Amino acid sequence: MSLNAQQQALADTLDALVRYVNRRQRLVREDPAQSDEERMLRQHLVLRFLWQHTSLLEDFVRENPEHLSAPLLAIAQGLEGVLYGSLFVEEQGDHTLTLLHDTGIYMVDKPSDMELPVIDEVIELRCALIPLMGTIVALPPFTVLGTVPSSFATNLLERLAARGNDEPTSNGHVLYERARAWQKRRASEEARRAADVKVCAPGYHQGPLAGIDGEDRRSRRQAHSDAMALRDGSFRQSMEARSIETSELPVTLEEGLTLLDDEWLCDIAQLVMGEEEVPDLPHGRLAHWLAERMPQQKHDLEFALMWCEQSQFDLMRHLMHTNPYSLDGLTPSGSHGLYPLEPQVFFIHEGASLLAWMPPEVASLMSQIDIEAIAHARERLRIAAASASGLATMCGIISISKAHELYSRVVDDPLERGQYEEALSALSTCASRDGYALWQHEGTDYVISVEISDESALARVARESYAERLVIPRSTGQDEDPAVLALTIEDEREFAQRLSEKENELQRLRLSLLQAKDDCPPHELPKGMLDNEPIQALLETKPLRDLRAFVDRHIPDQEDDYEFADLFARSVIVSVVLMNENYNDTMDLIRLYAMLGCEGTPFPDTLGRLVTNAYNALPRWQHNGWSLEELTEHLSGRKRFFAPDGRELPVSADEACPCGSGKTYECCCGNVA
Numbered sequence: 199m200s201l202n203a204q205q206q207a208l209a210d211t212l213d214a215l216v217r218y219v220n221r222r223q224r225l226v227r228e229d230p231a232q233s234d235e236e237r238m239l240r241q242h243l244v245l246r247f248l249w250q251h252t253s254l255l256e257d258f259v260r261e262n263p264e265h266l267s268a269p270l271l272a273i274a275q276g277l278e279g280v281l282y283g284s285l286f287v288e289e290q291g292d293h294t295l296t297l298l299h300d301t302g303i304y305m306v307d308k309p310s311d312m313e314l315p316v317i318d319e320v321i322e323l324r325c326a327l328i329p330l331m332g333t334i335v336a337l338p339p340f341t342v343l344g345t346v347p348s349s350f351a352t353n354l355l356e357r358l359a360a361r362g363n364d365e366p367t368s369n370g371h372v373l374y375e376r377a378r379a380w381q382k383r384r385a386s387e388e389a390r391r392a393a394d395v396k397v398c399a400p401g402y403h404q405g406p407l408a409g410i411d412g413e414d415r416r417s418r419r420q421a422h423s424d425a426m427a428l429r430d431g432s433f434r435q436s437m438e439a440r441s442i443e444t445s446e447l448p449v450t451l452e453e454g455l456t457l458l459d460d461e462w463l464c465d466i467a468q469l470v471m472g473e474e475e476v477p478d479l480p481h482g483r484l485a486h487w488l489a490e491r492m493p494q495q496k497h498d499l500e501f502a503l504m505w506c507e508q509s510q511f512d513l514m515r516h517l518m519h520t521n522p523y524s525l526d527g528l529t530p531s532g533s534h535g536l537y538p539l540e541p542q543v544f545f546i547h548e549g550a551s552l553l554a555w556m557p558p559e560v561a562s563l564m565s566q567i568d569i570e571a572i573a574h575a576r577e578r579l580r581i582a583a584a585s586a587s588g589l590a591t592m593c594g595i596i597s598i599s600k601a602h603e604l605y606s607r608v609v610d611d612p613l614e615r616g617q618y619e620e621a622l623s624a625l626s627t628c629a630s631r632d633g634y635a636l637w638q639h640e641g642t643d644y645v646i647s648v649e650i651s652d653e654s655a656l657a658r659v660a661r662e663s664y665a666e667r668l669v670i671p672r673s674t675g676q677d678e679d680p681a682v683l684a685l686t687i688e689d690e691r692e693f694a695q696r697l698s699e700k701e702n703e704l705q706r707l708r709l710s711l712l713q714a715k716d717d718c719p720p721h722e723l724p725k726g727m728l729d730n731e732p733i734q735a736l737l738e739t740k741p742l743r744d745l746r747a748f749v750d751r752h753i754p755d756q757e758d759d760y761e762f763a764d765l766f767a768r769s770v771i772v773s774v775v776l777m778n779e780n781y782n783d784t785m786d787l788i789r790l791y792a793m794l795g796c797e798g799t800p801f802p803d804t805l806g807r808l809v810t811n812a813y814n815a816l817p818r819w820q821h822n823g824w825s826l827e828e829l830t831e832h833l834s835g836r837k838r839f840f841a842p843d844g845r846e847l848p849v850s851a852d853e854a855c856p857c858g859s860g861k862t863y864e865c866c867c868g869n870v871a
Contacts, residue, residue: 279374329370588727594819721823807844
């Protein structure tokens with residue numbers, strides 16, 4: 199059969215299927231007067247439903263309601279091997295695509311109506327792959343869901359290689375077999391999850407993230423967050439506020455500066471010139487004066503690249519190869535921290551497109567820079583700071599020398615002791631609750647949790663006392679304290695007294711923690727904390743995952759389906775680890791989050807067990823980062839295991855160890871002393 203004949207046969211089969219499915223499910227209204235575009239959109243809606251309910255194909259083939267010929271019925275039967283959902287475009291040529299999926303790597307002809315952005319990142323695409331006459335065909339609709347980090351594609355390729363599925367294929371028979379196995383596996387997992395879910399009490403429901411974890415959960419939450427930001431228009435307003443409207447791209451740095459308004463230009467002049475006085479000049483002359491005095495040395499730009507936000511660094515890297523660089527596909531989450539490195543980079547609205555543009559003077563300097571060496575140095579600094587955040591969150595307070603020792607044990611290329619301390623000093627920030635600060639006591643330098651630092655005392659007192667008059671700085675807000683407006687002299691005196699009391703309280707807490715830890719060595723640094731923020735790393739431990747999974751299945755009707763379970767679990771972590779609250783305070787979170795009675799009982803037994811397990815599994819500052827569960831293990835010489843509902847699993851000495859080692863419990867986790 200010729201290519202045109204194959205395409206026509208497929209089109210005829212799909213038309214018949216769409217009519218059949220729509221008659222059964224009543225998905226779209228049929229209208230003889232509809233336009234071709236409307237007809238295509240309706241067909242896409244029906245096909246999307248069909249790809250998620252492939253059992254309808256079996257019914258269609260069995261009934262053959264439109265008396266299709268044998269070749270067309272064979273095509274319909276082959277469609278049972280459809281692969282529908284997220285695929286990842288690893289490579290695209292003019293006429294071909296290489297797509298990654300959890301089942302393998304597929305090469306297909308690029309459909310003529312598929313439009314994908316040409317970028318260096320991996321694109322997440324939703325479409326359907328079907329086997330047709332021994333080949334693989336990609337079917338619309340083609341929905342670009344965004345981009346994923348290159349590390350995601352690397353990890354996926356490694357998993358495929360481990361299963362022996364890393365050879366690209368364009369064979370439709372291979373796709374059919376893999377897709378059918380994948381569908382059965384998914385159906386089995388969904389059935390198992392459904393069996394575990396009890397009917398919720400009135401006022402609660404199962405959320406859309408129930409049973410979903412890992413990268414899939416992160417991407418779904420991110421997609422939901424992006425959709426909400428796009429819907430309320432805040433993202434577009436934010437990007438427009440940072441960009442210059444022009445009908446023609448500038449050619450030089452001076453032209454780019456001239457496009458800025460007076461206030462914007464003066465701000466940049468003050469930033470670049472520092473303490474040097476900026477002359478009072480007309481707009482155009484000030485732009486010329488500033489362009490002549492812009493740093494012209496390579497090391498100035500290297501310094502900026504070394505310490506800027508990661509998103510800014512990545513943008514500069516893109517601009518080395520593509521200048522200007524289109525930001526039209528930028529998502530709200532992808533724009534996090536993406537402020538232009540003015541005047542090294544400008545955001546420009548040219549017509550309907552948003553572009554990042556690097557002036558030629560800057561591009562010339564960039565060509566002289568070893569960007570990979572800077573990327574490597576940045577990564578070393580990031581890991582050093584991550585180790586400090588992790589240890590401060592776990593231990594509350596730890597000497598820099600001990601922090602460096604623990605960091606050096608888990609890092610392949612650690613910084614020297616002096617470099618490590620310099621990096622921590624340069625990167626310390628109070629931007630997040632699981633950040634760190636530096637503290638000195640009796641000649642010893644310490645890394646401490648932001649929660650017990652003097653830097654946070656001002657913000658805490660301001661929020662507790664003057665929330666209604668609080669103003670957060672308009673900049674990135676990471677290194678500036680909130681300001682309180684319109685304080686009277688009496689207010690200022692009271693504020694100073696409260697601040698002094700809070701600082702003294704934190705000082706007493708720091709000293710008591712030092713004393714409590716004398717006989718307890720600090721906990722080893724978990725490697726997972728080098729890749730995630732500490733609270734997020736703790737959120738991925740089994741007791742917290744079990745807790746989050748339960749809440750996912752019992753969300754109060756009025757709460758956000760995509761945020762509530764993570765917020766609840768994070769609050770338990772903050773309560774136990776950072777707020778140092780006792781067991782009863784932590785259990786009160788059940789009432790605070792309106793979770794009392796979510797199982798239809800006076801007190802939620804399962805939720806109570808899960809919160810208890812999380813409470814016992816989280817690190818304690820008083821014990822130098824060791825959890826109560828770990829201390830119990832040390833005393834008893836045996837590790838305990840828990841079911842997803844929080845009940846302890848009874849394990850006898852001669853049973854297989856639940857950790858999966860293949861040994862008996864007695865010879866494995868039943869003997870950890």
